[in-house]
Amino acid sequence: MNNKLIALAAKATCFQRVRVLPYQAGRIQSRMLLLLGILVLIVVGGFFWWKSRTEANTDPASAIAKAAPGAPGVNGGGRRFGGANAVQPVSVQAVRRQDIKVMINAIGSVTASNTAVVHAQVNGVLQRLNFVEGQQVSVGQLLAQIDPRAYEATLGQAEGAMARDKAQLDNANIDLARYRDLLSKDAIPKQQLDTQQALVHQLEGTVKVDQAAVASAKLQLSYTRVLAPIAGRTGLKQVDIGNVVQPSDANGIVIINQTRPVTLVFAVPSANVPTITARLRANEEMAVNAWDRSGKRALATGRVATVDNAIDVTTDTIKVKAVFANADDALFPNQAVTVTLQLDTLNNVLAVPPSAVLRGTQGFYLYVVNEDSTVSTRIVTPGTVDGDWMAIEGPLKPGEKVVIDGVDRLREGAKVEVIAADPKQRAGATAPARTGKDGGGKHGRNKPADSPASSAAASK
Structure with a gap:
């Protein structure tokens, strides 16, 4: 009896400790019902999924479709990736026989055949520029005009001095002829004749100095006309009209690059040196094609001119220079291009x-x-x-x-x-779409008219 009373007392104590309020009990019941509903939905969904898979595997039509050689999932995949026994x-x-070109691909840099920085050779004010930037000029063509007046005055002074000294020389020569005649008649002493002879030689020297001064003045005057030293393409002007130019100017008046023809320098492996030099000695022309940097557009075609005199040991290559006519100015100095050099041709070889x-x-x-x-x-x-x-x-x-x-x-x-x-x-690639009951129409699946499936359906 005592034991029962003790047990009842313990139970009462526990119920007091875990007593649940009414609103908490309602929440617990709602959560349990929600979890139970989710569990029922999962069980029902799993059952229907298992049933559908079972029916699909036992369907004869599905089995035949899966057994087809081109069906995916058989023999490791689709038709292209079939198993070992699949077609x-x-x-x-x-395979055919044809000529194969032996080509070398490289990256090259275009360089001008000749480059000249046109400087003024005398000091003066720039009066005129006789060229257009980017123009092709010829040798000796007038490029600029420097104020010539100071040099014309210098030339006039030199010519005047030469005329004066030449007149004195002519008078001394007349006196010398007279003294010779008098000496032949013993009318004058010989010393007087010798003195006149020395005066004539002196004046002849003075006239020569004057002639050189005149020539120098003419040369300085000619320098006021700035002429093109080489034929080529002019760059941008380096000085404007009205400025004082002088020979010490670093940039000069304009830079001329000879681009017709133009040269191209590129490096090839040293193993090709014997072939290239042998063909150069035999005067055989080796074609060089210049392409843009992407290698898709041809720019110009030239020929190999020469090779360098030493191999670069760091890269085991040798520099080759090619010449291009460049009549259309497709190549510019310092331009980077892709180069293809045809070394040889393999005649009538097997090719695949x-x-x-x-x-x-x-x-x-x-x-x-x-x-x-x-x-x-x-x-x-x-x-x-x-x-x-x-x-x-x-x-x-x-x-x-x-x-x-x-x-x-x-x-x-x-x-x-x-x-x-x-x-x-390939077969059926361009066949028109079919419409109708078999999956055509607006939302139907297109099937090529000459596909294997349509051929089989037609035969049935």
């Missing part, structure tokens, strides 16, 4: 697209499509690439078809189906 779609290209050549543990190889639509590997040696074709050596014959696309899942003896390399040229 692999590939694109091919026939570069995409056909693969590299494996056995070396370089490619896949050849046999007459029974299987492929076999051939070990080859790749050579020079010329555009979309590569020279090649190996057990190949012209006309054999090599795989150029779809080699990712091929192996020796695999069955293949040849398709067009261009997706636009």
